[in-house]
Amino acid sequence: MDRNDYYGAESASLNLTQFFNKFRPDQKAPENLGRDRDWNIDLIPKFMMANGEIVRFLTHTDVTRYLEFKQIAGSYVYSAKRVSKVPANTSEALSSPLMGIFEKRRMKNFLIWVEAYKENDPSTHQGVNINTQTMTEVYKKFGLAEGTQEFIGHAMALHLDDDYLKKPARDTVERVRLYAASVLRYGKSPYIYPLYGLGDLPQAFARLSAVYGGTYMLDKDVKELVYNESGEVIGVKAGDEVVHAKMVICDPSYAPSKVKNVGSVVRAICLLTHPIPSTNDSDSCQIVIPQSQVGRKHDIYIACVSDAHMVCPKGHYLAIVSTIVETQDPAKEIDEGLKLLGPVQDMFVHVSPLEEPIKNGTKDKVYISRSYDATSHFETVCEDVHDIWRRITGEALVLKKRENEENVNAA
Numbered sequence: 001m002d003r004n005d006y007y008g009a010e011s012a013s014l015n016l017t018q019f020f021n022k023f024r025p026d027q028k029a030p031e032n033l034g035r036d037r038d039w040n041i042d043l044i045p046k047f048m049m050a051n052g053e054i055v056r057f058l059t060h061t062d063v064t065r066y067l068e069f070k071q072i073a074g075s076y077v078y079s080a081k082r083v084s085k086v087p088a089n090t091s092e093a094l095s096s097p098l099m100g101i102f103e104k105r106r107m108k109n110f111l112i113w114v115e116a117y118k119e120n121d122p123s124t125h126q127g128v129n130i131n132t133q134t135m136t137e138v139y140k141k142f143g144l145a146e147g148t149q150e151f152i153g154h155a156m157a158l159h160l161d162d163d164y165l166k167k168p169a170r171d172t173v174e175r176v177r178l179y180a181a182s183v184l185r186y187g188k189s190p191y192i193y194p195l196y197g198l199g200d201l202p203q204a205f206a207r208l209s210a211v212y213g214g215t216y217m218l219d220k221d222v223k224e225l226v227y228n229e230s231g232e233v234i235g236v237k238a239g240d241e242v243v244h245a246k247m248v249i250c251d252p253s254y255a256p257s258k259v260k261n262v263g264s265v266v267r268a269i270c271l272l273t274h275p276i277p278s279t280n281d282s283d284s285c286q287i288v289i290p291q292s293q294v295g296r297k298h299d300i301y302i303a304c305v306s307d308a309h310m311v312c313p314k315g316h317y318l319a320i321v322s323t324i325v326e327t328q329d330p331a332k333e334i335d336e337g338l339k340l341l342g343p344v345q346d347m348f349v350h351v352s353p354l355e356e357p358i359k360n361g362t363k364d365k366v367y368i369s370r371s372y373d374a375t376s377h378f379e380t381v382c383e384d385v386h387d388i389w390r391r392i393t394g395e396a397l398v399l400k401k402r403e404n405e406e407n408v409n410a411a
Helices: 014-024 053-061 089-094 102-114 133-144 145-154 162-166 172-187 199-212 335-341 379-393
Strands: 069-071 072-077 082-085 191-194 221-229 233-238 241-244 246-248 259-272 287-289 300-306 317-324 345-359 364-369
Touching: 014 345, 053 379, 072 145, 082 300, 089 191, 102 145, 102 172, 133 145, 133 162, 145 162, 145 172, 145 287, 221 259, 233 246, 259 335, 287 335, 300 335, 317 335, 345 364, 364 379
Parallel strands: 072 287, 246 364
Antiparallel strands: 069 191, 072 082, 221 233, 233 241, 259 317, 259 345, 287 300, 300 317
C-alpha cells in the first residue's frame, strides 16, 4: 500500500512531469529536456554491489526475471584534490596515481593478503588475527599511509566514518574482499544498476507478488494505523475503509509518533549535458569524497547515470550529490561535490530527515524501517532488511541457494 500514485515511495524513479510536480509544482519542465517518458529520475540513487547482499535478495526471490541490469562504468575517490579510480586489484594498485611507487607495493601486499586470507589456514594470516586486532593495527602492519587507509576504508569498504579503525579488522577485510569480488564479476567497477531506474525494483516485486496472490495498492489515502484495546495493530485506515492485517511493515512516514530523528540528509539532483570530468568520459560512476579530504565528519557521495541506463534522453546525465547534514546551511555542505560535476544545467536540492524506530515493534506488531541514508550503495539498506526480519521472526535471515536460482547479468 502506497500513498503515492507511483511505485517506490521515497526511492521512486519519476518521469519529468512527476519530478517537476514534486520539486517545482508551479513550473513546467522546459521543452529542451525532451520527452516526458524518456526520464526516470531516481529520488535516492543507490548502486548495487555485483556480489553484494542486494543481488542475493533479488536472485533468491527470482524477481530478476522482471529486471535488466547494466554495469556502472567506474568507481572513483577524491583524494589530494583530484578524482582517481579506486584500485580494485593488484595490477590497478600498481598503476594508480593515488600512491607513490613504494606505497603501491605496500597496497599490493595488503590486497594479496586480503584475497589469500583463509580462516582455517594460519599460513595465510601473516600473524594477524582479524577477530581481535583492529584495522588500525592491520594498516600499521602493512605500513599503509593515511591517504591509502582512507580510500580502502571509505571507497572500498564503504565505511560511513572512521569508527571502524578501532574495531576488529574482520568486517573491513570482508568488505574489501566483497568489493574486489564484485569488480572481478564484470570488470571495470563493482556496481550494477537496473535499467529504467530504481523504481523498477518495487514494480518487479509487485509483479512477482501478484503471481503469489499479493495485492499492490497505489494512490491510497493512508490516514492512520488502527490498533486493538491491547495496543496491537490490526490494520491501516485508508480513506473510509480499514485494511486489516496481523502486522504492518512501513517506512517512518507512516508512523511518525513511533520514530525518532537522528539527523538529516541533503541531496542535490543535478541535470548535466556532459559526463563528470576526470572520469574517463564514463556514462556512469560513483565518486566518494572522504570526510577528511574536505574537513567534514561525513563523506560526500556522488552517483551518476545516463541514457545508457534508460533514465534520461541521449546527451543527458543525472548526477546526485549527497551527504549527512552537519551545519545550519545544508546546501553549502555539498559544494565540494558540486564542484566536481562541471557545468550544471539544472539543480534540485532537498533535505530529508533521517529517522529510525524508537521500539523494535514486537509488542504492537508495527515494524518500521530506517530512512535511506546518504550512501550511494545498497549495503546499509540490506542491513536494515536483515534487522527487520530478525525483529519479526526472532531469527537471522538466511538465504539458501535454490536449485533454479539465476544469476544477475549486467551488460
